Amino acid sequence: MLRVEDLTVELSGRVVLEELNFTIENRKLVLILGPNGAGKTTLFRTILGIVKPKSGTIKINGREVTGNPRMAGEYIGYVPQTIDSSDTPMTVLEFIYNSLLIGRKRIDRELALERSKNSLEIVGLSGMEGRRLSELSGGQRQRVYIARALAKSPEILLMDEPLSNVDIEGRGELMEFIGRLKDEMTIIMSTHDVNVPMSFSDEIIIINGRLVARGNPEEVLREELLKKVYGPHVKVFSIGEKRYCVLGDAHVY
Missing domain, CATH: 3.40.50.300 (P-loop containing nucleotide triphosphate hydrolases)
Incomplete structure (x- = not known):
């Protein structure tokens, strides 16, 4: 808690x-x-x-x-907002494994490798251990960052x-996983x-x-509440059983 x-x-x-x-x-x-x-x-x-x-x-x-x-x-396992991995030479497995070894808690190398592989399996990236981060799509990279956080076995993500x-x-696929x-x-x-x-x-x-x-x-x-925070252009509406929020021509954030 x-x-x-x-x-x-x-x-x-x-x-x-x-x-x-x-x-x-x-x-x-x-x-x-x-x-x-x-x-x-x-x-x-x-x-x-x-x-x-x-x-x-x-x-x-x-x-x-x-x-x-x-x-x-x-x-806590943390997935930060901005991560630039476009130029990193590391593979997916190296990225997660190395982060465990340089973490604040000491960990056995064999256990670090096992956790790294298990976390990739959890996020659905088994078989991509040898791929470079720079080769992955945005959604795949985000899963790698989540795997890195999960490898710590956190109570809070x-x-x-x-x-x-x-x-x-x-986004829909990632949210289903999350x-x-x-x-x-x-x-x-x-x-x-x-x-x-x-x-x-x-x-x-x-x-x-x-x-x-x-x-x-x-x-x-609720529209009246969100307008107090985001301004008068907020719209909340329903299509079928789903509700949507829009701020001007952009999603509420």
Whole structure:
């Protein structure tokens, strides 16, 4: 269980997050939404212990990990928003294996190799161990990054914009896979396209410097609420049993 208590973060003299309070139960898929500059990435970096808050605490399973990346890393696998692997000479297997060897926790080489191969099997990339990262599609590379995080056997998978470099068709496939993972771990992800992951999520948390709303998609994705965060051009509509959110001519993010 992840608990954020009275969290205030200040960067370069500016308050980015103020008095955030929420709890995420185990084995849930939770979306973090908010406009650009809302503090989503800062929140993730604070949960990871990379950013030390001005006040407040981060607790995982009752253990405080605030400002301690080593301790937070014992629980969290992280898929960052921007990863440039276009020029890397490493193969898929080398990429995951090496990340385990240079991690904060020492690991036996044979165990690292076994975990690396198992994680690729989990994400459906068995047989691609020898391919170079630069040869893969955006969706395939994203699966490799997820495999790298899964190789740590985390309790929490933290994903910052995992759909950003994936085409529309690939987003649905990737979300189906991510949705299956929540049977094994807690998944927290930010996204600029809420329409694809909405049907897979258990809870949505909207932040804009502060906590704006939290609840299931039906409770949170209401036009009058979203307009307060994103402006007057937000539209929420249904086609059949599915709901969609649009901000101007772009998806709500």
